[in-house]
Amino acid sequence: MGAAGFICTGILLVFSFAVSSAGGEPVFNVVGFGARGNGIADDTKAFEAAWAAACSTSAPSVTMAVPPWRAFLVGPVQFRGPCAPQKITMLVLGAIVAPPAGAWKWSIGKADHWLMFYRVDGLRVTGNGVLDGNGQSWWIRRCTTSGCVRSAPTALMVEQCNNLELSGFTSKNSPQMHVAVLNSISVHVEHLTIIAPRDSPNTDGIHIGHCTDVHILNSNIGTGDDCVSISSGSRFVTVHGIVCGPGHGVSIGSLGKNGAVAAVEYIEVSNVHFFNTLYGARIKTWQGGEGYAKSISFTDIVFINVENPVLITQFYRASDVAVQGAVAINNITYSGLIGTSRQPTAVDFDCSTAGSCTEIHVNNMRITGPAGLSGTVARCQNVQGDTSGYVYPRIPCLT
Template identity: 60%
Template sequence: MVLMGIIGICNAILLVAGLAWCSVLPSAAGQGPVFNVVDFGARGDGITDDTEAFVRAWTAACGARGSSATLLVPPFKSFLVGPTRFNGPCASTRTTVLVIGTITAQPASSWAWAGKNYWLMFYQVDGLTVTGNGGVLDGRGHTWWSNKCKDDTQNCIPEAPTSLVLMSCHNAEVSHLTSKDSPQMHIAVITSRTVSVTQLTITAPGDSPNTDGVHIDRSENVQITGSTIGTGDDCVSIGPGCRFVTVDGIVCGPGHGVSVGSLGKNGAMESVEHVDVKNVHFINTMNGARIKTWPGGRGYAKSISFTNINFTNVDNPVIIDQFYQDRGLPNMAAVALSNITYTNLQGTSSQKTAVDFDCSGIGSCTEIHVKYVAITASDGRATEARCRNAQGDTYGYVNPRIPCLIS
């Protein structure tokens, strides 16, 4: 149950198989004990429900005192786990969940999902690391997607859960994991502060519903870096109440792009500020750099930048949509957008319209700055920009020309 036991297992595996997965343990377990879910009764055969074993292992790891403690999900096994909330606060300064094997979700038909909109949730855990060395979270989303509820009938599956949720967690990291086929969003960071999401591989079919890669909500100081994300919805979505968010070094596709919003649904008062999206490559996505707000919304989204962006065959490379899912009236109230900067954007658009700024007529899109843009059509033809009610300027070479901005 403690580190010496893990080292013994490692040595045996190394002698038989010559594998080096145990080399990650010293840094993860370092100065504290390691709690292997197998020692708490987990079978890892992909059939037995291992949920309670994971809860027992978490209780022990979270309660361990000292500078650090580690919950270990070992390799060569698939652990069947239902919806689980891992509660904090924990006793140690740093609590690590080290996933080397596979954690597999129970199918949508399981009774365990009743009333749950999450699969694995970490709640009020400060100093949390969820990391892996080949570890996989398999959400088995295909058991949800084909029978999604569209009305109140009893013959469909209710709202699908998000795979991994960090709620009210501070000083946290999610890294070096693969998340595949989440029933809904893959990773959600909610009401959290100082969070790093890095070196992830996130995959789901391009037609899978609402499978956002990383969603951020009411959180600040969040960094999403160095990851490959291909899903059926936004690769990254930045929701209301977010501040100081960085998205850097992402490959996105398929998917709906990197989106700020949607904001202001049902007239809500919402805000987003200080968002920096840079060094992103969009490949065969529906959208690229997108800001979306609902008609009638209130509040603001400001100080947002998109820098060093590449597009390959993207349907809508650059888009501001203040009429998201509701064309409404052109002069309705809207979330005020200001100080939005686009710098060094290049690549190809699958559609003729490569830049689309569609803003409310009440002057809610101001200080839109566009610098150095070169977007051509995938077939080699010229592209165009569509622009309504946006106020701002362009600098340097900008193609296509944006008619409502000052050159």
């Protein structure tokens, strides 16, 4: 048994106590604070009480434990800091289940999130347990013949939490976004499993906004929207080793809605496999936006039956009003892209006449039709840049 096994065994041995220790670290067990874990009783107050105790203890490092082999019904809740310990872990070994849409718990909670951590530095959410957002009950209520209403909660929202780690757990069937990390510095996300049907609306896997120094690694994500989305205010973000499908790919944006000023830079996306997704490597900005998206690379990417493998659009949900501005897209590199496209157009660079798509570099790319039996083409307008190495399909507006 490795070190991790000994730690988990030690924690399991103290699960019968409200407050105990594993390896000298205080452990706050939600069952000891009154949680039933039968999937029926409301365990929200027990989780709040366990968090309050863990957050206020004087130890340098503490754990709030959610034990295995149980399902804890928890309504919308905020786990707020700052906390006294320098490091605080929520160890999720069982299942945490959201109440269905329309349940009375939602009438007294905030509708934009289910589980929220706010201003908790040194936070670690880990374990092999499950966050079950009960999204099916929301998707049915939100979608009609006229479209879907974007009013469901994000499953796990983390805001202003520096030195953050999210690892190991599974998030399934979120009402809307699965994981959203906002306004945080030094974020490490690894070995997550994120699951939702391909037709589930707006169920982005991991969303990053206004964050710096972010690493999203070695995770499996299949959803009804972006597997990873990176929005304005984000810089120095690495996405590596992701398996994406179904979903809408890895997206930079959308940026510049309603004329907003966007800023995204130093983004590295590498070793990503897209399977049967709607999009692959995508940058999307609203017509009329301002600011920039620059120094972005997509490297060693594999597309398998992807409908739109490579896309830049400056007309994302274009406004009804004619506007001239555009978010400047600069220094974008595509290198080592291979695979198959479901549609004839494998590369689509659709930029405005504002001259805002510059230094677009494509190096070594081969994207063919399904099973390599038919050819593909590239479409582009108002793009400045170059190609090198073997590039197929040929991109006519790049030298």
